[in-house]
Amino acid sequence: MKHWVAVLLILVISAGCDLNNRAPLDEETYMQIRTELEIVYMIHSYTGDTERTAEILQYLKDYYNFTLEEFMASYRFYERQLPEEIARYERMIMAMNEERLRIDDVARDVVTDVELELPEDRKNLRHHRAIGEEEEEILD
Numbered sequence: 157m158k159h160w161v162a163v164l165l166i167l168v169i170s171a172g173c174d175l176n177n178r179a180p181l182d183e184e185t186y187m188q189i190r191t192e193l194e195i196v197y198m199i200h201s202y203t204g205d206t207e208r209t210a211e212i213l214q215y216l217k218d219y220y221n222f223t224l225e226e227f228m229a230s231y232r233f234y235e236r237q238l239p240e241e242i243a244r245y246e247r248m249i250m251a252m253n254e255e256r257l258r259i260d261d262v263a264r265d266v267v268t269d270v271e272l273e274l275p276e277d278r279k280n281l282r283h284h285r286a287i288g289e290e291e292e293e294i295l296d
Contacts, residue, residue, distance in 0.1 A: 179230035179234060180222075180225075180226035180229050181222060181226055183234065185222075186231075186234060187244055187247060187251075188220070189216065189222065190231075190248060191252060193213075195255065196213060199212075
């Protein structure tokens with residue numbers, strides 16, 4: 157009887173262990189997906205648009221060709237490697253900062269394009285304001 161309990165205990169423990177020493181997703185793909193998911197989460201937290209978020213998540217799944225099970229197995233696999241996981245977080249933060257800078261550049265270009273399309277009298281007003289500010293700085 158003890159023998160069967162020991163065998164059963166070993167089977168239960170081994171069933172809980174991941175015998176696969178590889179993640180379903182390679183590290184680079186996993187990090188790209190993880191970074192994109194973080195960005196989607198941030199956007200969703202601002203907009204609250206569940207329908208649009210679901211569309212974006214489906215697009216990511218199709219684009220990277222992964223399943224939720226593959227992502228979660230990869231997450232558990234990479235999470236066990238603490239020093240490497242910290243480095244992955246740092247890379248993810250850097251990638252998110254680069255994306256933020258890229259978005260800021262695009263937004264700045266859009267604003268510049270809109271400013272160029274202002275009526276002439278508004279452009280002159282802006283020019284006069286800028287000259288006035290410069291003159292005030294000189295006088296101070």
